[in-house]
Amino acid sequence: MHRFESLMERILAPAAEGLFQGFHAIPMSAVKALFVVLLLSMTLWVITLTREATDPATGRRYPLFRDLRLWAVLILLTQALLYGLLG
Amino acid sequence: MERLSTVDLSIVVLYLLAMMILALVIGRGQKTDQDYFLGGRKLKWWMVGMSMVVSDIGALELIGVAGGAFIVGAAMANFDWIGCIPAMMLAAFIFVPFFWRAGIFTIPEYLGRRFNGAVRTTLALIWGLFMCAQLGAFLYAAAVAMQSLMGIPFALSVVITALVVGGYTVVGGLRAVVITDAIQFVVLFVGSALILGYGLYAIGGIDGMVAAIDTEQPGRESFFHLLLPMDTVHPFSWTAVLFGLALVLSPAYWIGNQAIIQRNLGTASERDAKKSVLFGAFLKLFIPVIIVVPGMIGFGLYPTLDTGDEVFPHLLKNLLPTGVRGIVFAAFIAALMSSVDSYLNSASTLWTIDIYKRLIRKDATPQRCMVVGKTLTAVFVLAAIPLAWLAAGFGNLFDYMQTMLSLFQGPTLAIILLGMLWKRATGAGALGGLGGGLITSGLLHFSANRIFTAADPYLYIAWWSFVVAILVTVIVSLATPPPAKSVTDLLCYRRNPDAPV
Numbered sequence: 396m397h398r399f400e401s402l403m404e405r406i407l408a409p410a411a412e413g414l415f416q417g418f419h420a421i422p423m424s425a426v427k428a429l430f431v432v433l434l435l436s437m438t439l440w441v442i443t444l445t446r447e448a449t450d451p452a453t454g455r456r457y458p459l460f461r462d463l464r465l466w467a468v469l470i471l472l473t474q475a476l477l478y479g480l481l482g
Numbered sequence: 483m484e485r486l487s488t489v490d491l492s493i494v495v496l497y498l499l500a501m502m503i504l505a506l507v508i509g510r511g512q513k514t515d516q517d518y519f520l521g522g523r524k525l526k527w528w529m530v531g532m533s534m535v536v537s538d539i540g541a542l543e544l545i546g547v548a549g550g551a552f553i554v555g556a557a558m559a560n561f562d563w564i565g566c567i568p569a570m571m572l573a574a575f576i577f578v579p580f581f582w583r584a585g586i587f588t589i590p591e592y593l594g595r596r597f598n599g600a601v602r603t604t605l606a607l608i609w610g611l612f613m614c615a616q617l618g619a620f621l622y623a624a625a626v627a628m629q630s631l632m633g634i635p636f637a638l639s640v641v642i643t644a645l646v647v648g649g650y651t652v653v654g655g656l657r658a659v660v661i662t663d664a665i666q667f668v669v670l671f672v673g674s675a676l677i678l679g680y681g682l683y684a685i686g687g688i689d690g691m692v693a694a695i696d697t698e699q700p701g702r703e704s705f706f707h708l709l710l711p712m713d714t715v716h717p718f719s720w721t722a723v724l725f726g727l728a729l730v731l732s733p734a735y736w737i738g739n740q741a742i743i744q745r746n747l748g749t750a751s752e753r754d755a756k757k758s759v760l761f762g763a764f765l766k767l768f769i770p771v772i773i774v775v776p777g778m779i780g781f782g783l784y785p786t787l788d789t790g791d792e793v794f795p796h797l798l799k800n801l802l803p804t805g806v807r808g809i810v811f812a813a814f815i816a817a818l819m820s821s822v823d824s825y826l827n828s829a830s831t832l833w834t835i836d837i838y839k840r841l842i843r844k845d846a847t848p849q850r851c852m853v854v855g856k857t858l859t860a861v862f863v864l865a866a867i868p869l870a871w872l873a874a875g876f877g878n879l880f881d882y883m884q885t886m887l888s889l890f891q892g893p894t895l896a897i898i899l900l901g902m903l904w905k906r907a908t909g910a911g912a913l914g915g916l917g918g919g920l921i922t923s924g925l926l927h928f929s930a931n932r933i934f935t936a937a938d939p940y941l942y943i944a945w946w947s948f949v950v951a952i953l954v955t956v957i958v959s960l961a962t963p964p965p966a967k968s969v970t971d972l973l974c975y976r977r978n979p980d981a982p983v
Contacts, residue, residue, distance in 0.1 A: 407929075466764065
């Protein structure tokens with residue numbers, strides 16, 4: 396087992412160290428922005444789900460408060476705000 | 483430190499009795515496997531949403547996340563926010579409606595239809611074994627608290643919990659699980675909010691908490707931040723949170739965990755299935771406030787505790803007055819019960835639908851399957867009792883659970899994603915990807931201390947096993963004949979499922 400661990404260390408440790416140094420160089424403000432942008436991107440994706448706006452049984456558009464996308468967007472925006480403030 | 487008073491004990495005993503009686507009433511009249519495993523597909527979406535969240539929280543999260551917050555601070559909120567909500571959105575709008583329309587009981591069942599029987603059996607065995615092992619950890623968590631607060635010996639605590647929860651899950655099936663979970667969510671929420679309120683009062687509000695923590699560890703700003711830098715010694719650096727948690731473990735959990743998805747499949751309509759997940763995501767917004775913040779308060783009040791896992795029982799014992807303590811302890815029991823009943827029900831579903839009905843008795847009637855499911859539930863809860871002692875060997879229970887999950891969640895997610903979103907993925911590719919991912923996670927786990935700088939690097943292990951599983955699945959799929967069009971037309975995601983194939 397010890398020999399196996401040494402082998403794994405020789406192969407993977409340099410790659411792990413390179414990745415570590417690369418990510419470590421990114422400033423935390425940019426990391427925070429990345430998380431917020433990811434959440435906002437998901438919000439935009441939810442908005443584009445136009446099929447969700449229509450009741451498949453009647454073919455009519457849901458009233459705004461019954462449109463599930465509205466609630467999803469509110470939840471995601473709250474998340475983006477939290478990561479913007481506390482990230 | 484004092485134990486629960488007679489009043490507190492009475493509240494706890496009454497609560498347990500009420501849950502058992504309710505479950506027994508709910509369980510009457512169930513005749514088929516669909517009644518038992520999917521609640522007859524009549525479950526209310528808001529109950530399912532509450533049930534998903536309370537089962538996810540469980541006793542492990544109450545103790546483990548509060549314990550983690552005691553050590554690393556606000557970063558533990560990632561497990562409920564970025565580590566849940568984006569994945570729940572994907573589940574709500576893509577995966578859960580798809581599974582619901584397919585009319586399946588289990589995730590391996592879907593993968594069996596999409597790929598082949600070997601993939602289905604392999605995953606059913608992995609999940610079935612994991613869930614049984616997990617039951618031991620849940621029982622251990624309960625026994626530790628019962629021993630310290632009620633004075634009941636550890637062994638007896640394990641047995642009592644197993645018999646109470648096992649009893650009502652055997653009789654009531656998924657419907658009983660979901661309805662009792664909805665009640666347990668309310669009790670848990672109120673109980674945790676009480677700890678938060680009393681804790682904030684004791685420490686002098688938010689300002690008092692900040693001051694107390696600053697006194698203990700001056701200048702430690704990261705305690706109040708969600709995102710930690712790469713060089714943190716804890717396994718929660720931002721890269722681990724993003725790649726391991728948000729991109730792998732969380733989607734694998736909310737999309738591929740049988741114990742979570744099963745109750746969505748029991749809702750009355752596809753729209754209800756979506757609503758249940760979105761409601762769960764809404765509730766998730768509040769969970770860190772009532773669980774993570776008390777852990778941080780605990781650090782300010784009791785910085786000398788030996789381990790983080792002690793903080794929740796410590797807050798409960800030392801902060802709360804008689805009566806209130808009984809309610810909060812009932813909340814803890816509620817969290818525990820919701821985890822155990824969900825895992826029990828799902829484990830028996832997997833073994834009945836994917837193993838028994840497929841490999842042992844293919845002509846089993848729905849009635850026969852229900853009887854087998856009930857029997858297996860009883861067997862699993864009894865088998866979990868000795869496993870509680872195994873779980874005792876892990877320092878932090880939450881880490882124990884995440885470590886177990888990280889070993890196979892990445893490969894599982896990889897084949898679910900490719901199976902649903904890539905028509906070219908083949909059965910041989912999925913089997914190869916699953917095997918490659920599992921081997922990767924095993925190798926990384928055994929040599930983790932030589933490769934990773936973080937302690938308990940399960941989030942990284944999940945990420946790399948996911949990457950390897952994706953690569954192997956793609957390579958093997960391209961090297962093997964494509965699946966039949968009739969299969970992929972029906973079992974791969976389409977943006978407009980109402981359009982003709």
